[in-house]
Amino acid sequence: MSKQFKPKILTFLCNWCAYAAADSAGVSRLQYPPTTRVIRTMCSARVDPVFVVKGLKSGFDSVFVGG
Amino acid sequence: MLDVGRHPNIELLAYSEVEKVEGQAVDFKVTVRRKARYVEEDKCTGCGACAEKCPTAVPDAFNEGLGTRKAIYNYFAQGIPSTHTIDADYCRQLNGKKCGICEKTCQADAINFDQEDRIIQLDVGAIIVAAGYDVFDPSLIPEYRYKEISNVVTAIEFERFLSASGPTGGHLDRPSDRAVQAEIAGLEKRVNKSQRALEKFEKKYEEGSGEFYKKYEAGQYKDDEDYKKWADKYAGHPAIVETLSTLKRKVETFTVAKRLAFIQCVGSRDFRFYPFCSGYCCMHSIKEAIIANEHEPETQSTIFGMDIRAVGKGFEEYKVRGGNKSGISYMRGRVAEITEGPDNNPVVTYENTHERKVESQEFDMVILATACAPTKGIFELAKILGIELNKYNFVKTSPQSPVDSTVPGIFVCGCAGSPMDVPESVAQASSAAERAAEMVFQSQSEKEKAVA
């Protein structure tokens, strides 16, 4: 089958909130598309706006920041 | 919870009960019974593989019996300790039937069916009672018809409905609707079963059920037992399909509960049960109403209470904001009765004290803010510890020393002492810890003086 476009999403998750939410989604086995590539940060404030640009420059199709 | 589980100075004895206490302040001898869980605590990693494979479904107490769990279970998803437990009343293996699936599945071979209760002796300097409370059972109030009307639920059940890890994943499906859906599930099973039975017959006799039935009616296979069964099966089949489709059409009309009624002081401020005010139920109802509104923006809630006691820090502002933004209206009055109107909608009859009129209103769901009742086990625990209870069966304390029980060296915090909300319980926990530390410190300095 033609290589169906699989997006790659750079995902910043704050350790205390969004990362914990992702874990609890895992514990209850909620399915979601395997398109995210996660970077855990201590807090979403750590995500410098420049990181978003770096992500797009390095081959990601979009960037998600979870606070 | 995680910190408690991992803290080096805390020995966590879960699934255990205090049986006997001897000695007095500073050196108590405590006998503890560690109830058998049939799982080796040090081997089990809490991975949950056994729970998935276990065939026995059991009503889930954590979800107030609304959902189900397995015979081998962890009380809730991320419970600490993560060691699983086998429920001896429901487990087939422990009740003589052959099973042992969990033992086969467990790669850490932590399952041990002949584990016994273990008795442990503890030497402690101080004891802190944090036994909490029980939820008042509203079926004791006949006029609220809690058991008869399915859409009347307690606050704790409503909390489980709203919770993302609860039985309905956070959607406010009405209990009456869920009963219909359960019925549909049962019917679907029966339809498939009878479908398969018909196909078996058709394969056996290489004939479509339709033609066979016409011939059968024409009296061709009168006396043959097998054919009779086939015919009855075929005749009964459309009836099930029919009820199934009517129920399915009815389900389309179901929506999430949108009109909510919260009835305060259920069991509290009531001479028949608990004349005191439980302190947290007003705020709990306001929080529930706001979350319900977040889940479903069209939700409108009415909170019926004599006083809406929003007394903590930021509580009054929270109550006002709830009123303005989350569709909550506060009705001053005590609800007299709940009856069941059309389509399982509970009808609430009350006196609107500002208008001095008796009114009644229909709702999709009614939530009873139940009282903070003393735990069932408090009487026995009090006897074991030798501490006095006040006339409401909470541990007796005094305003000047709010966390000391009547026995020196034994302290109390949280709802076991008196009904209170989370911030106060957390604060009181530190107070009880402080008093205990003071007691232990004084004893050490006395011992040193005695030695020196």
Add this chain to the structure above:
Amino acid sequence: MEIVEQLLDISGIGRNRMQLRWVSSAEGPLFADYITQFSDQTKELGPFDLKKFMLPLAAVERTLMSSRIRWLIGITRELTDFENVYHEKLEEEDYKRLLQQATEEEYHKAMIVEVLREGPLSVKEMAEKIRLPVYTISLRLNELERHGQAGLSGYDGGTPKFIGLAA
């Protein structure tokens, strides 16, 4: 983060290439929904064409690194929450407008610097390349000159040519 969204918009990359969401640790299902939605949305957008957006992306990065923008983000609270000595406070909307305007200006300046890296250009050529009116280009250009980030490189038959200078 709204600045990044605004920049992605004006650079043509599109603001839906990025999303910020607040999720509490108990909201597992909510997190799963957000990821599913954003993943489908990204799928519809198709792969991010790095070559096509190389230039504007570099300009976005330069804008985000410019001290003017970083300063404005940094002192948001100072301007909007606390009063200054004259007890004046900037209203939320005024601050947003000021920030948007500054971001746009900085972005245009960054585009000019990036475009000039390929070689000297006249104002008209720059205007065509960046698809901005000549008037805006010359405004931003003299700001760049004032900060020594751009300068006259020579004349090509009467029309002045400019090149970027290392600030």
Add this chain to the structure above:
Amino acid sequence: MPDMKDEDIRIGVFICHCGSNIAGYLDMEELSEYAEKLPHVTFVQRNLYSCSEAGISEIKKGIMEHDLNRVIVASCTPRTHEPLFRSSCAEAGLNPYLFEMVNIRDQCSWVHMKEREDGTDKAKDQIRMGVAKAALLEPQEPIMSDVQIRALVIGGGISGMTAALSLANRGYEVVLVEKEKNLGGMLNQIYKLAPTMTDASALAEEKIRAVTGHPNITLFTGSKVNAAQGFIGKYQIDIETESGIKKIDFGVILIATGASVYTPEGLYGYDGQRIITQLEMERLLKKGLDQGIKNIVMIQCVGSRNEDRPYCSRICCQTAVKNAMLIKNQIPEAKISILYRDMQMYGVENEELFRDSKAKGIRYINYDSVQPPEVESDKVRVYHALLGREMLLPADLVVLSTPLIAHEDAVEISQLLRISIDENGFFLEGHVKLRPLDFATDGIFLCGSAHYPANIREAVAQGLGAASRASIPLSQGSVVVEPIISVLANEDACIACGLCVALCPYGALEIQKTEKGEKVHVIDVACKGCGCCAAACPQKALDITHFRDRQIFAVIEAGGAEAQ
């Protein structure tokens, strides 16, 4: 261990099966083969349960036998087992911060159960990103800072005294600073205390005698704190006492400054004679009431639950009912009516007091805030919301229940110690439910009405609780901080603009003079490593250890690159 030069980085990757939780949904073979090919990876191993005793010993064995100086465990969420794996690395002689976890269970196998191929690709990318970061990890030592074993309690009311006494009883040295001439705070002005009607001044004397007599407590009355420096464990405080300024070092600070009663100027014709506050009522009760007073009207929520003070001050209802009962004791045939919006008699004791007051004939009249009562020369006009008609109540005395408001000097203390106050001026606690007695900044604790109006039972309980919280750092003698903190990576770039200092929610940054001029200085003990200073710094001078910019850039590039 050799110094970490770029060439000899030796990374070990341990991929966990977690029984079938991971192995059941991802291709483990493919993962381990892929990991072996990644740069700097010298050892890859798969085990059934990495977190079990067997798994841990496998990791330790791997580190020692293959002389690994970086370890990656690809298994579940770091939020549960990272400390366990870090301590195992330390036991094997490897610095615990040369370790990185990759989540291939909760955020991969469990959530992509039906997409085995894509899930495996995702796991490969995440492992590649982990390896990229591991290569740039630096050893860190946990930051220890010793704690001065001495506690400062600001405020000598019931709450402050209880806290000071409790800490002193545990053998700690306590300094109690009270701005008034004598201890006792609000207690001195109160007549009797509900619900047991104990005498307030008797309780106050008992506590004051205990405080003044306690060897561990140094008492400064008529004094206040006018300068404060430092952080948890090392506070340098200047106390302005009657006999000059005293500079003392402290490990922890407790705020028990209480609150003051709002004087309702211009409300209901308040004049302090015939129309008084509940506190003034207490004084009258103490003196003994003039028997001529027959009719008393009390009005609740005077100056509270409105726009200026939207909060309910919690204790005025119970004070009003208590005072009404005391009036009845002194003048049995007095007619007392309490005009209320909501009778906030929460809890067991208050509800009982409320019932007993009704039995004693105290009348309660509900009024709507839209139609408040009007006080006239000798009577009070009120629209009875429940009866729906206006009533005229004769009133020899009108008592206004006013809320507790924050002391004016609360703002001063909050700036001195860099702690925050909420919109009503009360001190803002660390977390409303989980840390009600702490501040966001470690080392400073809070109790009594300084946090929010509290009755005696709550003030005493919170005093004990704050003492317990404060005793934790005191008992450990030192504070251990996870070395994920902000660090001044590029000193020259820093222009001491102070932008980060203003942004830091934990007060962990300050500007200090250095030989290279003024630079930002990180108080490592107070820093939580959230990173908002590093992200906001216009000069990109600050960085966060373990989450350095260059590490994150490397991970982004690794993530973006196509899996070979």
